[in-house]
Amino acid sequence: MHRTRHFGHPKTRSGALIYSVLLVLALLAGCTPAPPGGSLPAQPLPPVLSSGQTTAAVAAAATWADSWQLDITTLPTESAGKHTIGELTKAIGRPPTTELEGLGDGPLKRTNFFAAQRAYPLETLPRAGFVHLYEATNRMISARDMAALPQWQSIGPAPMRNSMMGSQPVDVSGRVRALAIHPTDGDTVYLGAAQGGVWKTTNGGASWTPLTDNQPALAIGALAIDPANPNVVYAGTGEPTLGLDNYYGAGILKTTDGGQTWTLLGGNVFGGIAVAEIVIDPQNSNLIYATSAVSGVAGPASPPRGIFRSQNGGQSWEAVLTCQDCNGATDLVINPATPSTLYAAFYGYGVFRSTDGGDNWALLAGGLPNPQQIQVGRVRLALSTANPQTVYASFHLMVPNQYDGAVVFRTDNGGANWTQVSTGNYNFCGSQCWYSHVIATHPQNANTLFLGGMADYVGESLADFRILRVVVRTNDGGATWSDLSPNSSPDRSLHPDMHAIAIDRNNPQVVWVGNDGGVWKSTNGGQTWQNRNTNLATLQFTGFAVDPNNDNIVQGGMQDNNKAFTTNGGSTPAWTAADRGDGGFALIDPFNSNIWYGTRFGKTFQRNEQGPAFTGDWDFKVNGVNQQDPALFYIPIAANPQVQGAFYLGTNRVYRTLDRGDAWTPISPDLSKGQGYVSAITVAPSDGNVIYAGTSDGNIQVTRNGGGSWSNLTKAPLPNRFVSRLAVDRTNADLVYAVFNGFATHTPGQPGHVFRSSNGGQSWQDISGNLPDVPTLSIILDPNSANTLYIGTDTGVFQTTSGGNSWIPFNNGLPSVAVVDLALNGAGDKLFAATHGRSIWRVNLSDSPATPTATPTATGTGPAPGQAVNLPLIVRQQAARHSPQRPPSIRPLQRPPPQRRRPPPAPMSPPTRPQPRPRR
Secondary structure, eight states: OOSSOOOSBTTOSOOSOOOOOOOOOOBOOOOOOOOTTOSSOOOOOOOOBOOSEEHHHHHHTOOOTTOOOOOGGGSOSEETTOOOSSHHHHHHTOOOGGGOOSSTTTTHHHHIIIIIHHHTTSSSOOTTHHHHHHHHHHHTSOHHHHHHSOOOEEEEOSSEEEEEETTEEEEEOSOEEEEEEOSSOTTOEEEEETTTEEEEESSTTSSOEEOOTTSSOOOEEEEEEOSSOTTOEEEEESOOSSOTTOOOOOSEEEESSTTSEEEEEOHHHHTTSEEEEEEEOTTOTTOEEEEEEOBSBOOOSOSOEEEEEESSTTSSOEEEEEESSSOBEEEEEEOSSSTTOEEEEETTTEEEEESSTTSSOEEOOTTSOOTTTSEEEEEEEEEOSSSTTOEEEEEEEEETTTEEEEEEEEESSTTSOOEEEOOTTEETTGGGTTTSOEEEEETTEEEEEEEEOSOEEEOSSGGGOEEEOSEEEESSTTSSOEESOOOSSGGGOOOSSEEEEEEOSSOTTOEEEEETTEEEEESSTTSSOEEOOSSOOOOBEEEEEEOTTOTTOEEEEETTSOEEEESSTTSSOOEEEESOSOOOOEEEOSSOTTOEEEOOSBSOOEEETTGGGOOSOOEEOOTTOOTTSOOOSBOOEEEOTTSTTOEEEESSSEEEESSTTSSOEEOSSOOSSSSOOEEEEEEOTTOTTOEEEEETTSOEEEESSTTSOOEEOOOTTSOSSOEEEEEEOSSOTTOEEEEEOSOGGGSTTOOOSEEEESSTTSSOEEOOTTOOSOOEEEEEEOTTOTTOEEEEETTEEEEESSTTSSOEEOOTTOOSBOEEEEEEOTTSOEEEEEEBSSOEEEEEGGGOOSOOOOOSOOOOOSOOTTOOBOOOOEEEEOOSOOBOOOOOOOSOOOOOOOSSBSOOOOOOSSSSOOOOOOBO
């Protein structure tokens, strides 16, 4: 996202939101149905043992007589993210303050865009909901029938070429959360992507292979390789930060054959939240520790979060240090010389230490901040293998009206005493330490420390705009610091928002970093960088468009990574970058294929009159759009296929332009129920005066006179949930379809995700048939078959050839990832899917065999509130598929955000859960 984070609404991992918690899902031991396609029968997981200590009890025993005393004069005055306003604001994709919309300064809107659309009308997501969706989806069709369907092909971007990072063009992929280097082969590296799963390289990043596309969660937060047997790899699922477009996980994936096959472990311990760190005892491969934390939204209070231990390779887990209804543990390191010594970091507290393998813990105080006096957020740790008594701890501290950022501490006696480390007067993660915040030590020099966070945005204009200090390093314990990303050339530039730093212990000059733009490698200690986004197809799309006259031309927008296009249909998977900032929805002019449209975030509409010939900043066309209107983070846009130059966009009302965006006029009142936004707009292809609009709080309205008057079509059986998309038959303006996000368990008595009206919305029919209770994000009608529809969901694509009476998963070769948008080519024989984490896919429908028979029922997705949940041990063959996510939003949650784009935590004293804040 080369910018200062964008504001708006939902997708922001922003967020001072911490949703209220569902205390409803108890864990009971008992078997659930056998996992489909598994090579072994399902086995019950033992319940979590709760004999460990609680953070509150341990904290109560801490003595703070010699705690660190706040002295503002010792804190950094230079903060990551600082920049000027004006032309530079446009360059980095940050809207003017008048556009900030949502809670506080607005970053929460990005949060809402992702989380709230699935949660509405509640404020939480169901625990382990995705695992149930994944299994229900797989039960609908046999492996043989799935293999007989036409096969999807990845067409990129993999990667996106020449995205402007400051003034330097670099190649980017999607967010990389975790990295692990093989202990004896430095060319073999595993990476974990935000919604892209685990990938592996055996040639130093020259190419990558996806390993977990068919697993029940593609959001990866942690990786660990067994040093005694490098074929054993653990991948913790769920993104462990308060970024509210971070997706929760299903447990820990384990492979014993280098990634060929995987087993899901700990579903009853880590399902519905995130795994932040996995540590393997170097002297006992069966002894494993894992930390758990919230992922974006708070989730259920049960299970507890914190430090867990397994003494049998992950088959069962016991809680050793936990907190209930809290943000959880943020980091964990182990003393390699004395593995019984561990250091753990918790939101809201600080650093705990155990010297007996986790049986007992103490909250460390000597020289560290007292969490009862200073608000402590996310804490990161780094232990020196050169001198295991040396540990660094980076605290996110929030001092109202004085400081919001990192303070680094160091101990040289195993935690007995700590001193503050100078960071060169640079607050490296700024107010976004709850999101982009990582530290690492050199394996052979305890005085060498790497810090990674946001970035220092400088420049007065686009001509001198630069993105500096994404990663900084000291070789002398903090006396002096070097900028490892001065943005002076492509090989000295990094994408902002750091999440992972991995150093090769056998060759410490080799450093790998993961950030919001993918992965980079240095072979000279960070002096220069090799871009290793070689073939990673992990970009997170929001929307896209296919040229109806030439299906080789596809363009679309991505979260954090501007726009991209291809003119060869993906025959070469690398796409070309265009524009800057977040990319939103996309259109290609129905009358002139060389004119492209798109959005960023907020109330924006952009026009590019040169198509693929122009890769610079697209012009904004928002004259007449009231920037004070409530709106989604990414606003919906639509074209009138009958009237040249006519387009529509939605805030809480609908606007129309008749001159391709030069001037806009509102043509509706507030169409929501009073607390939502327009989330979907479609124009009837056969009658341009008929326009349907859906809202984030469950309304569907129509105008039949081009906006002169509107009628509310909301009635049973439509559910009170987020309207994701609307579609109208191309020859019959009264035949309309609506798809709804969220979970039917959130609207008892109002089930269903796909609805049809044959009389213009006067009555509706639920045509969800045998679909599982899966958030549904997109829909497209087959122009060559009246009864054939396709929908995009959190678990991929579904097809019906019977008008909705029966559905089948249509995912042969497609990862189990959220499909946020669907498109057909002009002939209607090629279907395209935009995913939020695995780039763009295409399938040739003319290859379709006879439609296989669907399993008659696959209804219940997850347990209804109050029911017990116990996830089975899932064993699957590796193939290539799956994991979800996508955004739009509903009512803003509550809480004042900071200044950057993701939510920081706001812990106070021990017990209460810290609150998140916005990131940029």
